[in-house]
Amino acid sequence: MDLNVAQFVYQLSVWAMPVLFAITLHEAAHGYAAWKLGDDTAYRRGRVSFNPLRHIDPFGTILLPAILLIGSGGSFMFGYAKPVPVAFHRLRRPRTDMVWVALAGPGINLALAYIAAIVFHLIPVLPGSVIAWLTQMLSVMIFFNLLLAVFNMLPLPPLDGGRVAVGLLPDSLAFPLAQLERYGFLILIGLLFIVPFIGGELGIDLNFFVWLLLPIVEVLRDLVIMLAGHG
Numbered sequence: 001m002d003l004n005v006a007q008f009v010y011q012l013s014v015w016a017m018p019v020l021f022a023i024t025l026h027e028a029a030h031g032y033a034a035w036k037l038g039d040d041t042a043y044r045r046g047r048v049s050f051n052p053l054r055h056i057d058p059f060g061t062i063l064l065p066a067i068l069l070i071g072s073g074g075s076f077m078f079g080y081a082k083p084v085p086v087a088f089h090r091l092r093r094p095r096t097d098m099v100w101v102a103l104a105g106p107g108i109n110l111a112l113a114y115i116a117a118i119v120f121h122l123i124p125v126l127p128g129s130v131i132a133w134l135t136q137m138l139s140v141m142i143f144f145n146l147l148l149a150v151f152n153m154l155p156l157p158p159l160d161g162g163r164v165a166v167g168l169l170p171d172s173l174a175f176p177l178a179q180l181e182r183y184g185f186l187i188l189i190g191l192l193f194i195v196p197f198i199g200g201e202l203g204i205d206l207n208f209f210v211w212l213l214l215p216i217v218e219v220l221r222d223l224v225i226m227l228a229g230h231g
Helices: 003-036 058-071 094-125 128-152 160-168 171-202 208-227
Strands: none
Touching: 003 058, 003 094, 003 128, 094 128, 094 160, 094 208, 128 208, 160 171, 171 208
16 A cells, blocks of 8 residues: 555544544534534434534535544544524523523533543553554544634624624624624635735735633643643
């Protein structure tokens, strides 16, 4: 097998499971929280399930991560699952419960990162042939889940952080913020791709993804590792 192909296959094996479970369980957690808080829309559509196959989006869960993995030379991957349908007006306390439904997604990602850090304790008793692979896979699981949690807590609808902000802010601020939801993904595309590209052409670092989100992820990673008993 060609060395580059072998390296890609290895990196794919390291990234695939953490990414798949992180983004699909994130959506499942939203559906589960909504169900418990009065809205059974996701439940009736079979989306309150921790089976990742029920939440896969062909582009966001498979194609986009593969493109990013190839484009980054096997060092980075990102993606998303099919959004879980939530009828917020059916929640028992729509505005308050919307906050809890939104927090459920990042919450499950924090839990998965912590579980991965705990599993690190098993590495010394495993066969040497799998230690390097499992170490890298667990590291990716911690990093990606924390990255997904931090990214989704950006205060921009339709991200979870935007819904939390809408639920907590006074009406004078919440309503204008909620109106941004229809433009939210366009704004994100601009911030993630267009603005950094323009900055690169001008010789200015405008990649907010790197200088804003990654430092937060690194702080959380150190905290999770410490809480898991690794020093």
